Ligand code: NAD
């Protein structure tokens with residue numbers, strides 16, 4: 237049966253990188269119907285809401301969703317409810333996409349694009365499992381209020397229930413079981429009660445996964461260890477905000493944030509797939525953004541939601557091949573490296589299609 241995929245380009249470089257991912261999917265000539273919808277700032281402008289009802293309904297009915305990025309300076313001073321980011325957070329929450337998988341893999345061809353020494357990152361292959369629909373991003377109460385001294389104060393609530401911790405923990409243990417069987421849970425249990433509970437629940441769960449070796453690390457140390465010796469990790473599991481920050485840090489180990497794809501899954505393995513980066517307003521409209529994170533997200537979509545491992549591998553092999561050919565967008569281009577050539581967004585997408 238024809239698979240239904242909702243395509244959400246979004247804002248800034250979102251539509252530019254999405255055009256390349258769509259090119260690649262079309263070139264594979266699979267039985268997939270792509271339907272474009274609006275989200276983020278584009279949806280605010282056209283439909284006065286960052287997550288219009290028709291977008292949400294199409295996403296709920298789809299087999300998978302592919303998303304570019306949202307946000308930009310045009311909407312930065314909007315009230316919180318009318319910001320592009322609310323569209324993204326809304327779709328994650330409404331679809332229950334609690335398990336965000338962010339693999340950070342260094343393609344050997346890009347060893348010299350990483351800001352770390354080649355020997356530190358060579359062969360890097362880690363997976364960050366980030367909780368995506370809870371924690372401080374969604375906790376109530378939240379807001380800005382006037383306190384008894386007549387001063388304004390901003391407040392958010394960092395809260396996780398046991399069941400929320402357990403389901404993301406399961407996703408992480410299961411991922412670790414399929415990989416190198418090491419899981420590191422990241423918390424701030426020396427200060428924050430919510431992560432004392434996090435650590436307890438993850439520790440309890442470990443009994444169900446005897447083959448997986450569980451360790452715990454405080455988030456500040458983890459941030460340091462990721463750049464000191466990232467290959468000590470296999471799978472990391474953490475809450476929404478720590479996962480957001482650590483995954484941007486991990487992206488740089490792979491050469492560029494433009495290389496990091498992601499999958500966000502719910503209990504039914506319905507998923508949304510998006511690069512980890514944002515809408516990059518500083519380079520939007522210039523045709524120079526790296527489309528590979530989005531193209532690799534489309535590969536993850538084929539693997540996790542559309543049951544087409546062979547096509548996923550074809551895309552990944554094609555990406556590796558264009559890197560072998562020396563093609564580099566500006567973010568991964570190193571002028572010191574012989575045999576490489578700087579290309580734009582569309583040329584990179586065309587090259588991946590040619591390499592399929
Ligand atoms: P960003 O990820 O958009 O950009 C950070 C830096 O990385 C910029 O210098 C940018 O040019 C570069 N970069 C990002 N993606 C790239 C790519 N594919 N190729 C080459 N270079 C790339 O983060 P930011 O600047 O902090 O945020 C900009 C906007 O994006 C904000 O509105 C933010 O809320 C939004 N955002 C959205 C998402 C998302 O939609 N998932 C993620 C992060 C940020």
Ligand code: IPM
Pocket residue numbers: 307321324325480512514
């Ligand atoms: C990401 C982004 C989002 C997040 C923002 C845009 C809401 O930074 O997907 O990493 O913080 O989750």
Ligand code: MN
Pocket residue numbers: 480481484512
């Ligand atoms: Mn982020």
